[in-house]
Amino acid sequence: MSSEGSKPRAGGWLERELLDEGLRPRKLELVLALRPLFRLLKTEESVKSGNRPLTQVEVANLLGTNTTSLSRFASLDPRVPSQRFIEDLHNAARFSATSQDVGITLDALQTLRAKAEVENRGRCERCAELGRRIDSLTQQLSAPCSACAVLQQEQVAYQQEREESAARMAALRKEVAAMRAAVQERETIEAGLRARLAMAQASRAPLPVPLRKGDRQRSAKERAVARQLAARAAELDGAGKEDSALTLLRQGTTELLSPSETALVMVELRQQERDHLADNLIHVYGRDQGDRHVMAVALELHAEGAVDDAGAILNAALR
Structure with a gap:
């Protein structure tokens, strides 16, 4: 056999069969969690060589231990690695992995190590049997009961139904708001059309009367x-x-009515006790209209006895 054939194959030490006789179930769990991490380890030389697996000596050097201790850690030997070794191994595996996800957290790995250590310290003839019974009971407790599963499904369905109902209510509210806005806009348009129609009917030429009777x-x-x-x-x-x-x-006073008619609108609003509408109309008209229109409205208001409103519209025009 050649010298190359006699060399131990890289990574082969991790393929040794674990002869589990049920004596150390906690150590077995730890070893099964450690071996994938050993396989993730890399060095610069191994990367240059095509990401070849590290030898046992290279892993031992990388983790600051020896091959004997490493063999015991990776087998069902009673010896349990230290917390520091577990931490160094986990960090090295994360550094070597491209995604830094090594399949198990450091806390979970330390928990397995602690269980194996307790198992190793407190061994007795019934430890293995008790360990298996504990595992069985733990699995039973972890598995949800059928009633719980049905209740959980009902809760999920109820939550989905609530979300769907909320979405439908939101859509209905939006539709109602749009309809209200459309109705209000239509009412405003209809009101404007009625006012224009009334003004158009009223604006027809008056019957001729003698001048001496005035333009009654x-x-x-x-x-x-x-x-x-x-x-x-x-x-x-x-x-x-x-x-x-x-x-x-x-719109009615600025687009359709004359200044004298506008003044009469203000007087009518006062008589109907709509003072806030009259005040607003006086302010806007005096502010936006030309001086001749404002003066004409003020004169008409004065003639109607609304002296305060005449002064108010003049003040609005001066601001």
């Missing part, structure tokens, strides 16, 4: 238009739609 029909028309617009705004405000009422007033 035109004054009645203006009052009718102003009364209709103020009434519609009060109706919206009474329904809790103050914003829609203010929008209607601003």
Whole structure:
């Protein structure tokens, strides 16, 4: 046989059969957890050689021990490695592994070592049997009962049903909100159309009358238009739609009504005790309209006896 054939195969020391006679079940668990970590170990030379497995001597040197102790640690020999050795092995395996996931945590590995150590210190003739019974009882306790499994499934189904119901309720709320917004927008548009229709009907030319009687029909028309617009705004405000009422007033007075009609709207709002609508309309009209329109509204308000409102609209125009 050649000299190469007589050399021990790298990694072969980890393939030795474990003759388990049930005498050391805790040590067996520890050894079965240690061997995969030994196989993960690498050095620069082994990487250069194509990631070949390390020999027993190389592993011993890497972990600061000797081959005799290493053989005992990797077999069912009674000797148990120290905590420091377990920690060094786990760190070295994590360093060698590409993902640093070695399949077992350091805490779990130390727990196995502690159990093996207790087993080794307190051995008696009945230890193996007691160990097997403890393992069996532990497995029974760990396995969930059928009733628990059914209850868990019911809880999962109930949670899914609650989540689905919450999603449906959220969708319904969004749909209701959209419908309410659409209804409010439609009501505002309808109110504007009614006001425009009323103003268009009222704006038809008055019947001819003698000049000496004055333009009483035109004054009645203006009052009718102003009364209709103020009434519609009060109706919206009474329904809790103050914003829609203010929008209607601003658009109607600035786009459709004359200054004299606008002043009459303000007077009508005061008479209907919608002071907040009147105050807002006075402020916005005085701020946004030209001086000639504001002066005309102020004169009409003064003529109607609304002296304070006439001063208020002039003050709004000066700011």
